[in-house]
Amino acid sequence: MAAAKKGEWQVILTPTKSVPRDWFGDISNKTLLGLASGGGQQVPIFAAAGGIVTSFDNSPEQLAKDKLVAEREGLKIAYEQGDMADLSRFSDETFDLIFHPVSNVFSKEILPVWRHCARILKSGGRLLSGFMNPDFFMFNHDEIDQGGPLSVCYALPFSDLDELSNEQIMK
Structure with missing residues (x-):
């Protein structure tokens, strides 16, 4: 986390390959949604790098891992538990970036997820999503x-x- 606070960080969307940093743009003071990405990995890194981060996951255990890292590192993260196919709690154009690792495979209906992402993503925002076979x-x-x-x-x-x-x- 110390490196992320200095701007030196990387995260993965898929099990093995880091995302190129230029895909993110500058995340300092940008609103980021970690969509179904709880687990204490990517979301705390985004917060340490200066993002205004919300961790959204259906699993209380995964959210607890984000909370554990955030408390240990003194990071500010908002937490929301729910189904990724229902993001109605968020207003239109809320997030500058949505980070959605290989979680779409856990959604019974993926189209509602994409529709909500399009609605809550700010104009010009970025959606990064990982897939697996x-x-x-x-x-x-x-x-x-x-x-x-x-x-x-x-x-x-x-x-x-x-x-x-x-x-x-x-x-």
């Missing part, structure tokens, strides 16, 4: 991790809410 979700990774075969177990589009037990979802 949905084929990943066709396989049972718990079995694969235990040496099992790579075999198709689930149909696409995949929804963990429809396909997994409550115990698996909570894990």
Whole structure:
């Protein structure tokens, strides 16, 4: 966080590659929405770099991780819990930047997410969103991790809410 406070920072949208800094522009005193990106990673970095940041996530556990880092580092972050497909709590043209990592795969209906993003993003604002190949979700990774075969177990589009037990979802 000390480096981010000095302007030296990087974040990822996908599991392995850092986002080029020029994609962000200057985030100092800009309003940023971390959309479904709780977890104590990107959102605190944006706050340390001078952004006016809101962390929005459906998971209380993910928001708690952002809060833990923010409290430890003395950062100011607003927190909102909810479904990314319903951003009606935000006014039109609220954010200069929306940062949406590989979370769209968790939305049953992605079109409402994009519509809300278009509405709450300021004119000339930036939406950065990461994607992953949905084929990943066709396989049972718990079995694969235990040496099992790579075999198709689930149909696409995949929804963990429809396909997994409550115990698996909570894990």
